[in-house]
Amino acid sequence: KQEVTQIPAALSVPEGENLVLNCSFTDSAIYNLQWFRQDPGKGLTSLLLIQSSQREQTSGRLNASLDKSSGRSTLYIAASQPGDSATYLCAVRRRGSTLGRLYFGRGTQLTVWP
Amino acid sequence: KAGVTQTPRYLIKTRGQQVTLSCSPISGHRSVSWYQQTPGQGLQFLFEYFSETQRNKGNFPGRFSGRQFSNSRSEMNVSTLELGDSALYLCASSLAGGQGDIYGYTFGSGTRLTVV
Numbered sequence: 001k002q003e004v005t006q007i008p009a010a011l012s013v014p015e016g017e018n019l020v021l022n023c024s025f026t027d028s029a030i031y032n033l034q035w036f037r038q039d040p041g042k043g044l045t046s047l048l049l050i051q052s053s054q055r056e057q058t059s060g061r062l063n064a065s066l067d068k069s070s071g072r073s074t075l076y077i078a079a080s081q082p083g084d085s086a087t088y089l090c091a092v093r094r095r096g097s098t099l100g101r102l103y104f105g106r107g108t109q110l111t112v113w114p
Numbered sequence: 115k116a117g118v119t120q121t122p123r124y125l126i127k128t129r130g131q132q133v134t135l136s137c138s139p140i141s142g143h144r145s146v147s148w149y150q151q152t153p154g155q156g157l158q159f160l161f162e163y164f165s166e167t168q169r170n171k172g173n174f175p176g177r178f179s180g181r182q183f184s185n186s187r188s189e190m191n192v193s194t195l196e197l198g199d200s201a202l203y204l205c206a207s208s209l210a211g212g213q214g215d216i217y218g219y220t221f222g223s224g225t226r227l228t229v230v
Contacts, residue, residue, distance in 0.1 A: 034218045043120075043204055044221040089157070091219075100145055100162040101170045102206070102219060107156070 002027045002094050006105035013080055013112055021075040021108045023090035028068050031093040034102070035064050035075050038087045047088075048075070052095075080112045116140065118207050118222035126228045132193040135225045139186050139207030146188040147219065148180060151202040160203075163188055164210070195229045202226050 036044040091102040148160040159172040163182035
């Protein structure tokens with residue numbers, strides 16, 4: 001069974017700080033890992049997708065890394081802005097019969113204040 | 115290109131009724147998954163369909179069912195609604211949902227179901 005844990009559960013920082021969100025998973029036999037953002041009451045917006053063979057992906061101020069052997073991923077947000085305030089979720093896809101299913105963490109609720 | 119479309123956006127139902135939610139995936143996507151999101155349980159997987167066949171199923175009672183049509187559109191049905199079924203129901207689509215699918219999942223905006 002795949003379990004996904006995200007730390008911290010909540011984070012409040014002033015604008016301009018660089019920050020790191022953590023995601024860990026118990027089964028290293030993953031196909032890929034995806035980071036999402038969710039605004040209150042809304043759906044999920046995909047931020048970054050890392051294939052199991054990759055070590056990191058970058059998009060603008062976001063950088064996600066993957067260490068499959070240790071079961072960890074980090075999402076780095078540079079120069080945070082109030083508009084970054086949202087809940088950030090990581091999700092993994094396992095190899096094998098449950099490949100079509102995403103396993104989610106509970107998320108990190110981020111607040112960036114001016 | 116159009117994203118994943120879920121209808122309706124909001125729904126209020128009475129306990130004991132049944133409800134059907136609809137999801138239209140991105141054009142060309144053949145895998146559709148459904149998730150239930152509640153404050154207490156987070157995101158929980160309901161089921162996944164690919165080419166009209168259910169490939170994966172989560173741990174939900176038989177009151178929760180789904181299907182996928184030949185055009186990849188999917189519906190989810192919940193019968194005999196309970197207060198605990200109140201949640202945000204999210205649909206996601208992917209090109210293939212399997213090996214070789216390097217694009218990941220795209221989610222819709224969800225259907226907010228309230229059971230009173």
